[in-house]
Amino acid sequence: MTTHITGTREEWLAARLALLDAEKELTRRSDELSRRRQELPWVRVDKEYRFETEEGSASLAELFRGRSQLLVYHFMFGPDYKAGCVSCSAIADGFNGIAVHLANHDVTLSAVSRAPLAKLLAYRRRMGWTFPWASSGDGRFNFDFNVAFTEEQQREGTVEYNFERAGHAMDATPVPLPVAQSAAMTGTDVPTYSLDRPGLSAFVLEEGAVYHTYSAYARGLDGLWGMYQWLDRAPRGRNETGIWFRRHDEYDRR
Structure with missing residues (x-):
């Protein structure tokens, strides 16, 4: 009973x-x-960023793909990852159906990661996704928008993520089990895994100039997790301990 x-x-x-x-x-x-x-006040982006895309080298303005608004999902896929972050993958599972609607409302949705483009596109094919995905490579884009950090910052404890220093589980000692599990699922160790973080940044293109308008990190991304919005309405809610979810092609078929 x-x-x-x-x-x-x-x-x-x-x-x-x-x-x-x-x-x-x-x-x-x-x-x-x-x-x-x-x-929020718009901040003009004067630095020149370059990305590798399926169409070749592109500027930040070119990531807009002819639209006036750009939403960048900072997908955790570092250069040394063997696979994309499982949490980011769960979030990105919802992008295909959303991106087409955004594109028809003057908004481009694109993922950006530091891993080489060939690795990103191979993973995208595996996952069955179609949204644009660009590689920022060795450029400063991910670092400047606080979703990538250096080993020196990590050693010195000066990582600032989600607008605070050392406030995230990936910076905790001892390492929380979910962080260790997530790192293992990307094929890396925890320090390597933690050099990259998830986030969302918004930009607008007006009169040829690009402006940064918004960024969110950590639980600020909660609304992007489609599965969690459903679970929050299920009888037992999220009902989780640790990392229970997998990439969608890793579940046992039932």
């Missing part, structure tokens, strides 16, 4: 209506946060 609270349909409805009020308030707060994001 269940240990969860049970009740009548009338009791359920009363509790559900109370929850509905809270959900509506959260929606209003979310709308207000969206407005505040859009009100």
Whole structure:
């Protein structure tokens, strides 16, 4: 017999209506946060960044692909990874269906990683994805947007991620089990794995100039995880300990 609270349909409805009020308030707060994001000052990007794409070498402006807005997902795939980060892979599973709608609303969605382009495209084929994916290679792009760090920063404890120093699980000692598990699933050790981090950065192209408008990291990416939005509405919620998910081609077929 269940240990969860049970009740009548009338009791359920009363509790559900109370929850509905809270959900509506959260929606209003979310709308207000969206407005505040859009009100952030734009910062002109004057540095010249180069990327390797399927169409050849490209500038940051060329990643827009003729549109005025660009959303970059900073996909954790370092040069020494054997495979993409399993968490980033779970997030990216939702990109194919979304990217086409964004493209028809003046927004380009592109992933950017430090691994060589050939490695990225091979992994993309394995995963069955079609969204644009560019390699920033040895350039400064990932470092400047705080999703890649040097071994020196790591040794000295000066990694600043998600707007704070040493505040993430990947910087913790001892190493948390989920971080060790994730590193192993990329075919690297923890220090190598932790040189790259996930993030989202937004840019706008106006009168030939590119401006950085927004970035988010860590739990700031929570809304991009399609599976978690569904689990949050399932009877037992996220109900997780450690890394339970796999790349979509690594599950036992049922």
